[in-house]
Amino acid sequence: xxxxxxxxxxxxxxxxxxxxxxxxxxxxxxxxxxxxxxxxxxxxxxxxxxxxxxxxxxxxxxxxxxxxxxxxxxxxxxxxxxxxxxxxxxxxxxxxxxxxxxxxxxxxxxxxxxxxxxxxxxxxxxxxxxxxxxxxxxxxxxxxxxxxxxxxxxxxxxxxxxxxxxxxxxxxxxxxxxxxxxxxxxxxxxxxxxxxxxxxxxxxxxxxxxxxxxxxxxxxxxxxxxxxxxxxxxxxxxxxxxxxxxxxxxxxxxxxxxxxxxxxxxxxxxxxxxxxxxxxxxxxxxxxxxxxxxx
Amino acid sequence: xxxxxxxxxxxxxxxxxxxxxxxxxxxxxxxxxxxxxxxxxxxxxxxxxxxxxxxxxxxxxxxxxxxxxxxxxxxxxxxxxxxxxxxxxxxxxxxxxxxxxxxxxxxxxxxxxxxxxxxxxxxxxxxxxx
Numbered sequence: 001x002x003x004x005x006x007x008x009x010x011x012x013x014x015x016x017x018x019x020x021x022x023x024x025x026x027x028x029x030x031x032x033x034x035x036x037x038x039x040x041x042x043x044x045x046x047x048x049x050x051x052x053x054x055x056x057x058x059x060x061x062x063x064x065x066x067x068x069x070x071x072x073x074x075x076x077x078x079x080x081x082x083x084x085x086x087x088x089x090x091x092x093x094x095x096x097x098x099x100x101x102x103x104x105x106x107x108x109x110x111x112x113x114x115x116x117x118x119x120x121x122x123x124x125x126x127x128x129x130x131x132x133x134x135x136x137x138x139x140x141x142x143x144x145x146x147x148x149x150x151x152x153x154x155x156x157x158x159x160x161x162x163x164x165x166x167x168x169x170x171x172x173x174x175x176x177x178x179x180x181x182x183x184x185x186x187x188x189x190x191x192x193x194x195x196x197x198x199x200x201x202x203x204x205x206x207x208x209x210x211x212x213x214x215x216x217x218x219x220x221x222x223x224x225x226x227x228x229x230x231x232x233x234x235x236x237x238x239x240x241x242x243x244x245x246x247x248x249x250x251x252x253x254x255x256x257x258x259x260x261x262x263x264x265x266x267x268x269x270x271x272x273x274x275x276x277x278x279x280x281x282x283x284x285x286x287x288x289x290x291x292x293x294x295x
Numbered sequence: 296x297x298x299x300x301x302x303x304x305x306x307x308x309x310x311x312x313x314x315x316x317x318x319x320x321x322x323x324x325x326x327x328x329x330x331x332x333x334x335x336x337x338x339x340x341x342x343x344x345x346x347x348x349x350x351x352x353x354x355x356x357x358x359x360x361x362x363x364x365x366x367x368x369x370x371x372x373x374x375x376x377x378x379x380x381x382x383x384x385x386x387x388x389x390x391x392x393x394x395x396x397x398x399x400x401x402x403x404x405x406x407x408x409x410x411x412x413x414x415x416x417x418x419x420x421x422x423x424x425x
Binding site (some may be wrong): 010031038039040042045046052053056057060061063065067075079082083086087089090092094096100101103135142153233236264265267271275278281282285286288289290292293295 | 360
């Protein structure tokens with residue numbers, strides 16, 4: 001808005017109030033801004049609501065995937081990030097309070113503290129992402145975990161291949177596997193399972209056709225773990241993007257505060273950026289237990 | 296920062312509600328305590344309420360935290376009712392959206408279970424639900 005035109009048209013209020021011509025008082029202008037900002041935040045909630053819906057469906061269908069895969073997220077790093085974000089929410093709320101009271105220097109200091117907290121949050125997020133990237137804990141077919149050989153509870157796919165000398169060629173060593181369990185299972189009588197490769201190694205089209213060999217049912221492995229990391233990166237990635245945007249906005253209002261652009265009658269950008277930042281905090285309040293604290 | 300908000304030296308009444316600093320500090324402390332609680336219930340073995348119970352506890356604590364942030368940090372308590380109406384309607388639609396989708400998902404569960412039971416090597420039984 002052009003401040004010169006608005007201040008010229010309104011003589012009742014001092015310059016620097018930025019009162020637009022279609023508002024009668026700064027209070028009315030501020031209330032309209034607050035209402036508009038909340039409407040925008042509502043659309044943000046709906047946006048994240050869609051992503052939470054994806055999360056809910058995936059978790060309802062694959063609870064074991066979420067309970068298995070969340071162990072690769074650091075609970076302590078997530079908790080530290082939660083504390084950092086809560087503190088930043090406090091500092092920016094206190095910054096708005098100072099702006100309301102016309103204490104620009106304190107307001108700028110508190111905005112700077114908020115900026116610092118946001119940078120710490122993103123730094124920790126970077127460390128977490130880097131760790132996932134190195135370990136191959138990514139979405140979709142990028143999921144190539146390097147850790148699985150070291151985890152003892154969950155049999156890695158390499159263990160399945162280690163079993164294959166006994167299962168893939170039962171004719172070569174006929175005593176041991178056939179003595180423990182007969183190859184054709186009674187549930188699927190017409191499946192020629194003895195001549196096929198084990199299901200875990202067979203091409204996808206053969207998995208349904210071959211009856212599972214009893215040796216391989218012991219190798220219990222959680223499948224579709226990549227869905228968890230897909231949801232994880234989608235949710236935290238969009239959230240981190242919001243943090244990044246919020247940090248840019250905080251720099252902007254902090255610089256304007258230092259430049260003396262705001263007064264107790266006009267600090268709308270500070271209050272609106274603070275509302276946006278609080279929403280980022282709100283989203284994280286739900287993301288933290290839903291992703292890191294599954295049990 | 297130590298001055299009381301009422302003794303500020305401005306001619307106009309401040310725009311919006313000036314939340315007293317002790318209220319903001321108290322809100323932060325409660326939020327931090329609730330964060331400790333939501334982590335704590337995952338660590339303490341006797342707080343294990345099962346898969347669904349734990350999820351509801353986590354969501355309950357998160358909702359209390361979110362309510363505190365909205366009421367005091369975001370000034371919702373001091374705003375006009377229209378703001379709360381906007382928020383509540385939005386949340387109602389999110390709950391409707393997620394809830395109906397979950398109901399729909401549940402309808403497909405029997406066929407999913409049948410599909411998985413046909414291939415126990417690929418889909419391990421519930422290892423982690425104890």
